[in-house]
Amino acid sequence: METIITYHSRMIKTASQSPRPGRPREFDSESALDMAVLRFSEYGYHGSSISDLQVALGLTAGSIYKAWGDKRGLFVAALERYIEVRTQSINGCLAACSCARDKIQALMEQYVQLSVGKSGRSGCLVVETAVELAISDLEIAERVSVQQKSREMQLRRLIEAAQAEGSVRADIDSVAVARLMLAVQQGMRVLGKTGTSPKAMNSMVHELMRLLD
Known part of the structure; x- marks a missing residue:
């Protein structure tokens, strides 16, 4: 059977050099969403503040807002990411x-x-x-x-x-x-x-x- 894809902590990929002042920090959005999936799964939507999500994702509030609009936008993106990964895992399981x-x-x-x-x-x-x-x-x-x-x-x-x-x-x-x-x-x-x-x-x-x- 194919190895099940689960959500455990992965390092967010940042730029190799420090960003210039005023520029948003570069990051791997899929890894960030996987971190968000973990946070929301464990503590729920209402139990996860923007401050909590900053820590979980390793991002600034500004980067979160720029990428996903607000906490709900991040949550929806994380949910879609979770469904996508689970679907891939299920398909791999069945194909075996x-x-x-x-x-x-x-x-x-x-x-x-x-x-x-x-x-x-x-x-x-x-x-x-x-x-x-x-x-x-x-x-x-x-x-x-x-x-x-x-x-x-x-x-x-x-x-x-x-x-x-x-x-x-x-x-x-x-x-x-x-x-x-x-x-x-x-x-x-x-x-x-x-x-x-x-x-x-x-x-x-x-x-x-x-x-x-």
């Missing part, structure tokens, strides 16, 4: 498996790995956003909804492909089970915040896969 049932199991096991240890404590930015901003920011809530529906549809197609190849029971409701799997995935990310053990996570996946037999 040949049959649809194996793809389902590999994807669920990937969520176990994401939900334990340091990455588990950091949490999922999509889940954090849904909990914190779904009511107060309708535009961001819609973006999260689109993402969740996309993940649900992906799971449904995998289930139906597995049914077609005969590795999953033909009589299960692919729509309902896809929603159940999505709920388990997101639930594991929440449980990971409290330090739930890998053994407990793996047992959930084991029982879920048994439903497909």
Whole structure:
């Protein structure tokens, strides 16, 4: 299976020479957004002030405002970055498996790995956003909804492909089970915040896969 992309601290690339007075500091925007993903995932939108973000990103407030407009602009960019990286990781995970049932199991096991240890404590930015901003920011809530529906549809197609190849029971409701799997995935990310053990996570996946037999 392809190595899962997680968000851990990376150094921001600055110019090799000190910038001239009055010029904005040069930096790697993707690395900065990865730092923002970590900060927002761990402390939430409202729990992250511009001062906090300056420290997390290693940037001045002026550089943040110039690049993203304001804190919300940075948050939206970080959310898009997170979704992009997770999509790449999921696609790599699925590409490493040949049959649809194996793809389902590999994807669920990937969520176990994401939900334990340091990455588990950091949490999922999509889940954090849904909990914190779904009511107060309708535009961001819609973006999260689109993402969740996309993940649900992906799971449904995998289930139906597995049914077609005969590795999953033909009589299960692919729509309902896809929603159940999505709920388990997101639930594991929440449980990971409290330090739930890998053994407990793996047992959930084991029982879920048994439903497909």
